[in-house]
Amino acid sequence: MKHRENEEQQESEDADAGGRWQADQVLETETDVTCPYCGETVSISLDPGGGMAQEYVEDCQVCCRPWQVHVYYARGGAVEVTVEASAE
């Protein structure tokens, strides 16, 4: 067993690089987004098995208009989701 006495002396650059890193690798499977059409906040399901970066169309559960959904999983399990109105 190695002792890890130096751990606290490391620079904490990672903590500032983009939010906290979770120790566990649980990937988010649901997130809240704001509909670009009706402005409602809607929970959508995510599929981590679909890849680290995904793009697809999903209909708003409130107004039924199509979103262009972009999903990006960061290392550590954090997910970033953006939705935008499709061209027409």
Ligand SMILES: [Zn+2]
């Ligand atoms: Zn909507």
